Amino acid sequence: MTDNTTRLDHVVLWVRDPVAAADFYEKAVGLEPLRVAEYTEGAVSFPSVRVNEETIIDLAPLTMAEGMGMLPGAADAAGHPVNHVCLALTEHGFDALRARLEERSVPVTGYTHDAYGARGPARRGFYFQDPDGNVFEARHYA
Known part of the structure; x- marks a missing residue:
């Protein structure tokens, strides 16, 4: 058996409308929305939804894709x-x-x-x- 200390922290999804996406994940999927108000106020770059106590899904706006220059081709990964x-x-x-x-x-x-x-x-x-x-x-x- 492997060392099970590694956990999945988050997954980032590209979305057209992060607020609408958070609403879908809350109401249709049943996940807790995080930082939606802060996103709409411009205080954070994206909202998230909580899968469990250890894992979230970040709902990144597609407009952020162009700034993904840390890896070649990352901006095209949407x-x-x-x-x-x-x-x-x-x-x-x-x-x-x-x-x-x-x-x-x-x-x-x-x-x-x-x-x-x-x-x-x-x-x-x-x-x-x-x-x-x-x-x-x-x-x-x-």
Whole structure:
């Protein structure tokens, strides 16, 4: 087994409208919005949403892409090459997420079964996209 002291701190998604994205992640996905007021006041560069006590998703405006000069090609990375981000939930949270997405007419895929992940095979999963086209997988383990 590996040393499990490394944790996923955050994922940065490029979005057209960070406030609308935070609203989607709060109301459709059920995540806690962070720093939205500070963003709208111009005090911070982007808002975030909390996945859990250790992990957040930053909602970076596409206008920031042009300033991403720290790595060659970083400015062109908006939406690429990330395939998808996977959210692992409890069975209840999984069902509640799907219900919220369907209630908001967000297209979802059929269920997957026994797809391999960080905790082994997941009992069920499905995929959906946020309003900016970022792909998410939701799953729960047995």
